[in-house]
Amino acid sequence: MAFKLTSAAFLAAIVTVGAAAPLAAAPAMTKVDIAAFDPDKDGTIDAKEVETAAAAAFAKLEKDKDGTLDAKELEGRLTAADLKKADPDNDGTLDQKEYVALALGLFKAADPDNDGTVDARELSSPAGSALVQVIR
Template identity: 65%
Template sequence: MRNVTHAAVLLGAVSLALPLGMPAANARSSGVEKTLKAADTDNDGSIDLKEATAAAEALFDKLEKDKDGTVDTKELQGRVSKKDLKAADPDNDGTLDKKEFLALVEQRFKAADPDNDGTVDAKELKTAAGLALSALLK
């Protein structure tokens, strides 16, 4: 009876823990799928730099609400850390113009493409570098 009780407690704990861990994995997969669906215009299952740039340009235009030609920390909505913003901002004005934003996208694209095949697939998008790239595409 004691073993049955321990087994029931263990099974209950596992069943409670599974749903808690699932959303994060599903969210990551869902985010990757959304990025691929939005950016993979030739539907080959991967994103090349041209597709990434096109998606990033569209996002920049959407985020740039005050129409001053730049995006600031508020407009970026957490997509870029303060440290990354500073590194991507050579004129040190606290904002990114479209050219600076696209340079950051290219840098993140290269980081997300460790095999240097010129594309980023779903597996690569699930990495930390891929997720950082994804944040600038959707």
């Protein structure tokens, strides 16, 4: 079951990132949950780890092997409006580059202290939850 971000939280993420940022929000994360995206086990997620997780999530979701994710393959991670905002070429799908860019934008929104990492507290924010929804 997907939880949707409020319009205000979504707008804040877009303004913070300066680009389209979706999403359906995931449940709050804990330190134990960070481990799934934290191969260096430092207790935080950095941009490289987000890129890796987003690419893996893309590969897992991309069932028809056409190189893109459509609304059905996204399995409720994005609303139709959010998909449109994250789709710069307006083809109705996200390729891996667009999907990773979306995740990185959410990462930036989830890192309000701009230290280049997201910790458990930051992941429990609306922007962090949206990030998790995309990389899980």
